[in-house]
Amino acid sequence: xxxxxxxxxxxxxxSLAALAGVLSGCGAASPAGNAKVITxxxxxxxVFDSTPLANAYAKFIKEQYQKQYPGYTVxxxxxxGANNQIVTALxxxxxxxxxxxxxxxxxxxxxxxxxxxxxxxxxxxxxAGSSWWAHFPASIKKETTFNGHVYGANEGMNDAALWYxxxxxxxxxxxxxxxxxxxxxxxxxxxxxxRTSPSAYPLWLFAGNASEIVGSLLGGVxxxxxxxxxxIQNPAGKFVVxxxxxxxxxxxxxxxxxxxxxxxxxxxxxxxxxTFPESLLAKNKVGIExxxxxxxxxxxxxTVGSGLGGFTCSPCIPDAxxxxxxxxxxxxxxxxxxxxxSGWDLPVYAGAKDPKAAFNLIxxxxxxxxxxxxxxAAGWPPNDTRYVSAPLYDNFAPVFNQFFAQLLxxxxxxxATPDANVWSTGFNNATEAMLQNxxxxxxxxxxxxxxxxxxxxxxxxxxxxx
Amino acid sequence: xxxxxxxxxxxxxxxREDVPAGRRWDRRxxxxxxxxLLSPAVVVLLLFLIPVGLAVYFGLTNLTLxxxxxxxxxxxxxxxxxxxxxxxxxxxxxxxxxxxVVAGVAGADVLxxxxxxxxxxxxxxxxxxxxxxxxxxxMLPPVTVGMTWYAFASAGGTLSSLLHQPHSDYLTSNAMTxxxxxxxxxxxxxxxxxxxxxxRNVPEDMIEAAQLDGxxxxxxxxxxxxxxxxxxxxxxxxxxxxxxxxxxxxxxLLTAGGPGxxxxxLPMYSYQQAFQFNNLGYGALIGDVTxxxxxxxxxxxxxxxxxx
Numbered sequence: 001x002x003x004x005x006x007x008x009x010x011x012x013x014x015s016l017a018a019l020a021g022v023l024s025g026c027g028a029a030s031p032a033g034n035a036k037v038i039t040x041x042x043x044x045x046x047v048f049d050s051t052p053l054a055n056a057y058a059k060f061i062k063e064q065y066q067k068q069y070p071g072y073t074v075x076x077x078x079x080x081g082a083n084n085q086i087v088t089a090l091x092x093x094x095x096x097x098x099x100x101x102x103x104x105x106x107x108x109x110x111x112x113x114x115x116x117x118x119x120x121x122x123x124x125x126x127x128a129g130s131s132w133w134a135h136f137p138a139s140i141k142k143e144t145t146f147n148g149h150v151y152g153a154n155e156g157m158n159d160a161a162l163w164y165x166x167x168x169x170x171x172x173x174x175x176x177x178x179x180x181x182x183x184x185x186x187x188x189x190x191x192x193x194x195r196t197s198p199s200a201y202p203l204w205l206f207a208g209n210a211s212e213i214v215g216s217l218l219g220g221v222x223x224x225x226x227x228x229x230x231x232i233q234n235p236a237g238k239f240v241v242x243x244x245x246x247x248x249x250x251x252x253x254x255x256x257x258x259x260x261x262x263x264x265x266x267x268x269x270x271x272x273x274x275t276f277p278e279s280l281l282a283k284n285k286v287g288i289e290x291x292x293x294x295x296x297x298x299x300x301x302x303t304v305g306s307g308l309g310g311f312t313c314s315p316c317i318p319d320a321x322x323x324x325x326x327x328x329x330x331x332x333x334x335x336x337x338x339x340x341x342s343g344w345d346l347p348v349y350a351g352a353k354d355p356k357a358a359f360n361l362i363x364x365x366x367x368x369x370x371x372x373x374x375x376x377a378a379g380w381p382p383n384d385t386r387y388v389s390a391p392l393y394d395n396f397a398p399v400f401n402q403f404f405a406q407l408l409x410x411x412x413x414x415x416a417t418p419d420a421n422v423w424s425t426g427f428n429n430a431t432e433a434m435l436q437n438x439x440x441x442x443x444x445x446x447x448x449x450x451x452x453x454x455x456x457x458x459x460x461x462x463x464x465x466x
Numbered sequence: 467x468x469x470x471x472x473x474x475x476x477x478x479x480x481x482r483e484d485v486p487a488g489r490r491w492d493r494r495x496x497x498x499x500x501x502x503l504l505s506p507a508v509v510v511l512l513l514f515l516i517p518v519g520l521a522v523y524f525g526l527t528n529l530t531l532x533x534x535x536x537x538x539x540x541x542x543x544x545x546x547x548x549x550x551x552x553x554x555x556x557x558x559x560x561x562x563x564x565x566x567v568v569a570g571v572a573g574a575d576v577l578x579x580x581x582x583x584x585x586x587x588x589x590x591x592x593x594x595x596x597x598x599x600x601x602x603x604x605m606l607p608p609v610t611v612g613m614t615w616y617a618f619a620s621a622g623g624t625l626s627s628l629l630h631q632p633h634s635d636y637l638t639s640n641a642m643t644x645x646x647x648x649x650x651x652x653x654x655x656x657x658x659x660x661x662x663x664x665x666r667n668v669p670e671d672m673i674e675a676a677q678l679d680g681x682x683x684x685x686x687x688x689x690x691x692x693x694x695x696x697x698x699x700x701x702x703x704x705x706x707x708x709x710x711x712x713x714x715x716x717x718x719l720l721t722a723g724g725p726g727x728x729x730x731x732l733p734m735y736s737y738q739q740a741f742q743f744n745n746l747g748y749g750a751l752i753g754d755v756t757x758x759x760x761x762x763x764x765x766x767x768x769x770x771x772x773x774x
Contacts (some may be wrong), residue, residue, distance in 0.1 A: 039773075056541040072589065084741055084742050087531075087532070087744075088531065088741050091531040091536070091744070092531070094532065094536075095536060105553065110532065113532040113533040113744070114532065115535045116533045117532060117533050117534055118537065118698065119537075135724045136668070143586050192621075208722075208724055209722055209723070209724055210722045210724070212742065264620070264621035264622070264633070264635050265621075265635050265638040266616075266619075266620035266621045266635045266637045266638050267620070267725055269638065269721065269722065269725065270616075270620075271718070271719065271722065362669040397744055417741050418530075418532075418533065418742075418745075420742055421742055421744075422743055425738075425742070425743075429724075429726045429727070431723065432724060432725045433726055436638055436639070436725050436726075448726070452555070455552075455553065455554060455555065456555075456743070
């Protein structure tokens with residue numbers, strides 16, 4: 001019993017010591033930021049065409065920077081996951097100065113939120129000395145401007161068009177190259193494909209929430225831009241939940257549903273649906289797609305440039321321009337082309353220890369060679385209008401790259417904020433309901449969207465356009 | 467003192483001969499020692515209570531992942547509670563969660579019990595094969611279960627091929643049914659395991675006596691087997707209910723809460739609010755509703771399992 005008493009007391013002492021050690025470890029302060037270390041957060045598998053390419057590009061930028069600015073070190077912070085996971089990871093990092101990256105690759109919709117939470121630094125004074133800012137299109141400059149100040153530089157944008165399978169269109173008796181000038185022409189072509197190639201999906205039009213806001217930006221929102229009410233927010237910033245334009249778009253979806261022209265809903269609502277358009281085109285499984293500019297890069301087998309090597313085309317289509325065509329999305333009744341514009345920005349953290357050094361990293365990324373290599377690797381048109389015909393970019397994905405670079409001036413930046421996410425969810429609910437049940441009326445679809453968006457955001461943030 | 471009492475006192479003294487003078491194990495200090503030995507359990511309890519407490523707190527704040535609410539946290543229960551009371555999607559989500567859980571657990575219990583009865587009567591080899599397959603489904607990661615059922619139920623999948631309807635999209639047209647079926651399929655193995663063990667404890671002589679008395683199989687099941695299996699079924703159902711309540715992966719992979727909000731159960735809706743719409747506070751509140759549901763279910767099951 002005497003031995004048990006001593007053992008018992010000893011056990012208590014050891015336990016308390018261990019507990020103290022654990023608690024002190026948990027409470028250890030993070031090391032203070034080092035002004036000579038610039039942290040750069042980037043996406044590993046969602047922005048660039050492949051993870052090895054994303055890591056190679058980031059390392060390439062890091063090495064250039066450290067060579068150009070001796071004494072400075074770039075610390076890379078890779079972030080995995082899709083759009084929402086990246087926003088979540090970055091949002092958590094920005095909550096603490098010890099984890100916030102000096103420069104980060106963020107989705108365009110996130111920049112406004114960073115500005116609202118005072119976590120992004122105005123970089124006007126640094127841009128004044130840059131060689132590239134003046135050559136960015138006005139729409140892209142505006143995208144990173146809030147309250148008269150610029151809070152970031154755009155790294156790259158995606159625009160959208162109609163991709164089509166030439167063999168299926170030829171079989172349907174449609175003259176090539178195909179240039180539809182109205183929605184009716186698109187529907188007519190889809191119906192012809194349905195008649196002549198019953199095993200193929202005539203049309204790929206994103207619906208449902210699996211692809212989240214990106215799916216709607218690369219799908220139905222393009223149609224809204226071509227309608228008689230070409231916006232999703234009015235000048236006061238309220239989200240449109242009913243308008244003549246929305247009804248026109250839902251009418252288009254209803255026709256597609258009634259005539260069974262779209263791909264199966266289970267494909268459209270697959271979490272990987274954003275990656276399906278290119279493989280379906282390659283397999284002659286889909287006739288026409290509304291999809292992003294990055295699709296063309298998937299077929300390419302070249303190297304991106306600057307010794308970064310190539311990437312694995314997925315799928316590989318030798319002579320892709322001979323088999324696959326691309327044409328602008330027409331407005332509802334003709335008179336021009338439309339496309340959404342959304343992508344990735346590079347802000348400087350408001351609490352960066354050395355903002356100038358952080359901006360130097362952005363300056364390096366936006367230099368000609370790095371911009372073109374990044375555009376090839378991520379599937380973006382060059383932001384700098386001087387480079388839209390650069391051989392490095394054009395030759396990487398012939399025909400397609402040049403087409404999408406020329407489409408930039410016709411493209412419109414669309415909000416991608418958290419509230420826009422809610423609007424998009426309501427829109428996707430409505431389009432999904434129509435495809436699932438073709439008898440759903442346009443008014444019912446409007447009701448689905450209106451009820452959801454107004455219920456989530458409140459009536460003060462929504463508007464009905466008569 | 468009587469002889470008996472004196473003998474008892476003497477016996478007590480003899481028992482405590484080896485206890486040092488002044489140190490008695492029935493004194494207060496022994497209670498404190500017992501508390502110290504309970505400290506690991508207290509730590510585990512705190513590891514549960516603190517996050518839940520924080521979730522309750524955040525659910526009553528204006529916390530957002532990013533934006534103005536990210537930097538100016540304010541405790542204002544009215545914001546989220548008022549919103550929850552008027553949120554038709556939340557009401558629908560609660561109902562869908564109950565449907566998903568009740569149907570899934572009931573289905574898993576019935577299928578598991580049926581499998582347990584069948585393998586009891588089958589040959590050793592057959593029971594080993596069937597039991598292994600059922601257990602394999604339970605042990606598969608949720609991602610694998612999701613992918614398997616996606617391939618089975620989507621357009622052009624196994625189900626549509628078996629029914630000679632290659633263009634039918636059962637995953638979309640019967641989303642909740644497919645989800646429940648997938649959940650039952652993945653959980654039945656566990657129910658089979660527990661029921662198998664419980665069936666072995668049913669006295670064989672009682673069954674034989676019932677058979678000799680001419681009791682029908684249904685009467686034997688109702689009056690002999692089920693009462694014996696009741697404690698096992700209650701515990702199994704409780705575990706399966708808690709597993710189903712938190713089953714986010716299956717829903718996210720198969721339907722992402724759609725089509726529309728047709729399968730938007732509470733874990734999915736909580737994720738959507740917190741990480742798609744960046745409303746961390748409101749997402750936490752929805753999570754609190756899930757915890758409350760789980761607690762109510764647990765209390766109900768504990769009461770049902772009490773021996774009367």
